[in-house]
Structures are given as structure tokens and as C-alpha cells.
Amino acid sequence: MTETLVKDLIREAQNERRARRLAVREFRPRRALAGLTAALLLTALGGVAAVELLAAALGSGVHPIPGADRVVDALHRLPWSDPVITAGAAATAALGLALVLAGLPGRLRAVPLAGADARLAGGLGRADLRRTVADAALRVPGIERARVRGPGALRRRMVVRVATPYHNPANLADLVADAVGERLDAIEPMRRPPVDVRVGYRRG
Amino acid sequence: MRIAITATGIALAGCGAAALALGRGAFGLADAPPFHPALVAFATESLWFLPVLTGLAEAAALSGQLWLIMQIRSAVQQWRPDLDARTRDRAREAAGDLDRDARSLPGVTDVRIRLTGGVHRPRLRMTVVCAGDAVLGEVYGELGAGPVERYRRAVGMPDLPAVIRFRLTFPRPARRRRSLETA
Numbered sequence: 001m002t003e004t005l006v007k008d009l010i011r012e013a014q015n016e017r018r019a020r021r022l023a024v025r026e027f028r029p030r031r032a033l034a035g036l037t038a039a040l041l042l043t044a045l046g047g048v049a050a051v052e053l054l055a056a057a058l059g060s061g062v063h064p065i066p067g068a069d070r071v072v073d074a075l076h077r078l079p080w081s082d083p084v085i086t087a088g089a090a091a092t093a094a095l096g097l098a099l100v101l102a103g104l105p106g107r108l109r110a111v112p113l114a115g116a117d118a119r120l121a122g123g124l125g126r127a128d129l130r131r132t133v134a135d136a137a138l139r140v141p142g143i144e145r146a147r148v149r150g151p152g153a154l155r156r157r158m159v160v161r162v163a164t165p166y167h168n169p170a171n172l173a174d175l176v177a178d179a180v181g182e183r184l185d186a187i188e189p190m191r192r193p194p195v196d197v198r199v200g201y202r203r204g
Numbered sequence: 205m206r207i208a209i210t211a212t213g214i215a216l217a218g219c220g221a222a223a224l225a226l227g228r229g230a231f232g233l234a235d236a237p238p239f240h241p242a243l244v245a246f247a248t249e250s251l252w253f254l255p256v257l258t259g260l261a262e263a264a265a266l267s268g269q270l271w272l273i274m275q276i277r278s279a280v281q282q283w284r285p286d287l288d289a290r291t292r293d294r295a296r297e298a299a300g301d302l303d304r305d306a307r308s309l310p311g312v313t314d315v316r317i318r319l320t321g322g323v324h325r326p327r328l329r330m331t332v333v334c335a336g337d338a339v340l341g342e343v344y345g346e347l348g349a350g351p352v353e354r355y356r357r358a359v360g361m362p363d364l365p366a367v368i369r370f371r372l373t374f375p376r377p378a379r380r381r382r383s384l385e386t387a
Contacts, residue, residue: 034209035271038208038213042271043265046261046264046265046268047265049261049265050258053254053257053261054258075237075238079234079237080223080226080233080236081227081235085227086223086227089220090224096213096218096219097213097217100214102209102213103213105206113340114341119363119364120366123369124370125369125371132372135374136337185341188344
């Protein structure tokens with residue numbers, strides 16, 4: 001009996017881990033544009049270089065790629081310190097750096113939802129999560145405006161700023177925190193962010 | 205994908221940085237051209253040099269082409285799954301049932317269903333539009349336990365991974381009408 005329970009618990013934990021892995025893989029940004037740029041660049045540069053080098057290796061004085069003779073002539077003539085060469089080098093380095101940055105994992109496009117099915121990944125867009133949390137805060141009597149900032153790269157908490165026309169906010173912050181907590185309970189995100197509620201009220 | 209992008213980026217950034225360093229006087233070559241006479245002489249004398257470089261360039265071009273084809277194939281498979289006609293027909297029929305079942309869940313207003321990928325990596329992609337205050341956790345759990353499982357059985361892919369993306373709709377705030385003053 002106990003053994004079965006332990007096995008079930010282990011299986012459930014494994015399934016949750018697999019579900020999280022699937023969700024992370026599916027909601028990671030695709031970087032399609034960066035991938036396309038890099039592949040095109042590799043194909044074009046490699047192809048041009050291969051054709052020109054093959055012509056040179058065969059001892060042909062002809063440049064099969066139009067305009068290649070001017071580039072080869074400039075590379076024979078201009079020094080490394082020439083502004084044209086420096087500009088080309090800087091552009092290459094900048095493009096390379098941009099591709100390196102594009103290769104970083106990046107933030108998930110959706111907030112993964114909790115689940116124990118390893119074949120199922122669910123997610124809710126960040127903007128939708130912010131809107132629904134703001135909606136929950138606005139349903140608290142006495143709240144006029146609500147603005148939500150989700151967790152980011154540096155901030156781990158979700159910040160809910162609400163405004164009330166009252167002079168005394170009393171326990172509004174707790175009420176808003178409860179409403180937001182209930183809404184997050186209904187959504188069941190895989191990792192529930194801690195929530196900070198800040199109440200703005202009329203002073204004086 | 206990301207590894208290949210990063211590798212290409214590192215290679216380009218490395219080449220660019222090395223060229224910038226040489227232009228700044230590294231190794232005392234600031235005034236020498238990239239095709240240095242010594243390099244040209246070495247290339248002419250060494251019979252292996254140019255063919256090896258040609259081979260490397262050809263390999264780079266070929267890998268770039270393969271990568272490009274993989275990306276295009278993956279993009280096409282997002283719209284038309286690379287599966288046999290019978291499976292596609294079954295999927296079309298099962299999608300109708302899945303759509304009906306999903307719409308019957310509380311708070312669900314719209315559903316879009318697509319079977320994507322190929323034989324080795326098929327995916328069921330769903331976009332489920334719900335009311336802003338819908339209990340998403342319950343909708344998600346019920347979708348996974350019932351309709352999606354039935355879809356898998358109908359299509360004959362018991363391990364088909366399903367990706368469900370939820371969208372929320374909120375009623376537009378009513379515009380305040382300015383009351384007309386009558387004289």
C-alpha cells in the first residue's frame with residue numbers, strides 16, 4: 001500500500017517535470033527571423049567563397065561571381081586600418097553580436113499552467129494574465145483604477161497598483177490581495193508569482 | 205536552432221573583432237592589406253591550401269542550405285502536417301468533436317485547432333478563447349482529461365503532445381455618455 005503510494009507520488013512528480021519541460025520547449029521564442037538570417041548568410045557567404053576559391057584553385061583568372069573582382073582587388077590594395085575595411089569589420093562584429101544575443105533563451109511567450117500530464121502544455125499570454133489580475137482587482141468595491149506589472153528579468157514579484165477615491169484605504173490592500181490570489185488560484189500557473197499590492201488614495 | 209544561431213553569431217563576431225583588432229595595429233599589421241603578399245605567396249605555393257579552403261566554404265554553404273530547408277519545412281508543417289492522408293482525414297473529423305466538446309466547457313467562447321508537425325514530431329495546437337473571469341485551471345484540466353484524450357484516440361496517436369494556448373476576452377468598458385442639456 002505504502003509502496004504504491006510512493007510510486008504514484010514519484011510518477012506524478014516525474015510527469016509534472018516532463019509537463020514543465022514540454023511547456024518550456026513549446027513556449028520558448030522561436031527566433032525564426034534570426035535563424036533565417038543566419039542560414040541565408042551562411043549559404044550565401046559559403047557559396048560565394050566556395051565558387052571564387054574553386055576558380056582560384058583551378059588557376060582561372062576569371063571571377064564567376066559578378067562584382068567579386070572589385071572586392072578581391074580592394075582586399076589586395078586597402079590596409080586593415082582603412083575606414084572601408086574597419087566599417088565592414090564593425091558591421092560583421094555587430095551582426096555576429098546580434099545573432100549571439102538572439103541565441104539566448106529569452107522569456108517564455110506564455111505563462112505555463114500547472115499540470116501533471118507529460119503530453120500536455122498549456123499557457124496564458126503575459127498580457128492576458130496582467131489584464132485578468134487587473135480585472136480581479138477592479139472588482140473589489142472602492143477600487144477605481146488598477147495597473148499590473150508582471151514579473152520580469154530583474155523583478156520576481158507581480159506588482160498590482162490600485163487607486164481608490166477614499167481618504168482612508170483601511171484594509172483595501174488585503175482585499176485586493178485576496179481577490180488577486182483567488183484569480184491566480186483559478187488560473188493555476190505553474191509558478192505562482194508573489195504579489196505586491198500598492199494602494200494609492202486621497203491624502204489630506 | 206538556438207545553438208546554430210549562437211555558433212554563427214560567435215563566428216561572425218570573432219571574425220569582425222579580429223579584423224577590427226588588426227586594423228587597430230594588432231600584430232603590427234595595420235598597414236598591411238588583408239590579402240598580404242606573403243599570404244598570397246603561401247596560397248600559390250601550397251597546393252593543398254586553396255582546395256581545403258574551398259572544401260570548408262562548400263561545407264558551410266551546404267550546412268546553411270540544409271538549415272534553411274529544415275526551417276522552411278518546419279514552417280510549412282505548421283500549416284500542413286506531414287502525415288498520411290488517412291490520418292489527416294481522421295484528424296479533421298476528430299477536430300470537429302474536439303471543437304464541440306471544448307466549446308461546451310464553462311467560460312470557453314472560441315476554439316481553434318490545428319494538427320502540425322510530421323510523423324516524428326506531431327503536435328496538436330489549440331487556441332482556446334475564454335471569458336476574462338473563466339476558471340482556467342478547471343478548463344485546462346477538463347480539456348486534457350476528456351476532449352484532448354478522445355482526440356488522441358480518434359487520430360490513433362496516444363502519445364500526441366498537445367499545446368493549448370489560452371486567450372482571454374474582457375467586455376469593453378461602457379462609454380460614459382454625456383447627458384444632453386436641454387434648454
